[in-house]
Amino acid sequence: MTPSLPTFVPSTQLPFAIDNGRLVLQDMLGVGAYGSVYRAIDTQTHQIYAVKSLNKAGLNFRQRAFQNHEAQLHAKVSDHPNIVTLHKVVEENDCLYMVLDCGMEGDLFFTITERGGFVGNTMAIKAIFGQIASAVLHCHSRGVYHRDLKPENIIMFGNSVKLVDFGLATTEPVSSEFGCGSTFYLSPECQGGFIESVKSYDSAANDVWSLGVILINLVFGRNPWKQACPRDETFAAYVQCNDFLQTILPLSTELNEIVKSAFCLNPKKRITLSELARRVQACRFFTAPEFFSEAPAMCTLAL
Structure with missing residues (x-):
């Protein structure tokens, strides 16, 4: 059974950097029940990405495994032109970040x-x-x-x-x-x-x-x-x-x-x-x- 996750409270301190400073999260694109999506820029290539942030704070082992499961399944099918590419996953103290293609035209x-x-x-x-x-x-x-x-x-x-x-x-x-x-x-x-x-x-x-x-x-x-x-x-x-x-x-x-x-x-x-x-x-x-x-x-x- 899919575990319930605590409601995500997004950070209000923008911009902020992840991945040892390489990615700078500049503004928020959307907020969900368990995470949020930011527009980010790669400071080396200047490429724009969408970064999905999943809160790890306070999660038990099963809930963290559920988050990792999402990233694993996305990576498994990411090599298709009509699936948003998952470029990498960045884990930091309180969040798991999924670095994705960024579509600026909405859904x-x-x-x-x-x-x-x-x-x-x-x-x-x-x-x-x-x-x-x-x-x-x-x-x-x-x-x-x-x-x-x-x-x-x-x-x-x-x-x-x-x-x-x-x-x-x-x-x-x-x-x-x-x-x-x-x-x-x-x-x-x-x-x-x-x-x-x-x-x-x-x-x-x-x-x-x-x-x-x-x-x-x-x-x-x-x-x-x-x-x-x-x-x-x-x-x-x-x-x-x-x-x-x-x-x-x-x-x-x-x-x-x-x-x-x-x-x-x-x-x-x-x-x-x-x-x-x-x-x-x-x-x-x-x-x-x-x-x-x-x-x-x-x-x-x-x-």
Whole structure:
């Protein structure tokens, strides 16, 4: 089971140096529950990096091992063009620092919600989704399952994207750690099962479900539901009729069949990642033809 970690309190004394003065952390890019991300400069090469800081203070052995596990799994898959490169890990007294590629254009969530995203741009959607799928396929080929796929963990680099944050990743093809990830992107089985309770779930199929939600994000700038659970009315309606999304979103017939295969309640019958990637690239139209009779509205990633 994933250990709980104490809430991270970021340093306010910026700039400060690590790695024997070679890296100077200049400003904060983001703060999470267990750490923060800084923009840093290499004083020798003047290269800009993102540095993820994980607090070690007060952690027991198991909690420190969990932090090291993130770095180890990231390093295992770091040699892919659509995964943020982990350049090195620096350990100091109170923190573990992961030195990463720095994307100054923000994450995919920001691009979708604040920049208008990719609504109506079929070629861009195919390109971005193809890169994400390629990154996840690479992870699976190395025996690493991300379990927290979402736009916030996909960083923009021009016309390219890179996957980041392996804090919840696992090497277990079948996992019994439930609730890993973010609510919008959790598969039913990762929450313990929908129709009946389950004792474990397929880690690869769980990633495929999350990618199905990301595909809806890219095409429509919103989520299909808030949570894939019985108390969510939209998801419950989908369970009753798996063509339901076509009544609230202008999915083309092709895309509707693709997302139904990604959102198959039976993980054993769910589409494979490689087949999902192939079918998205082969899809002629993501939206029903009448959808763009008027200009698309700004995206909001909300129900």
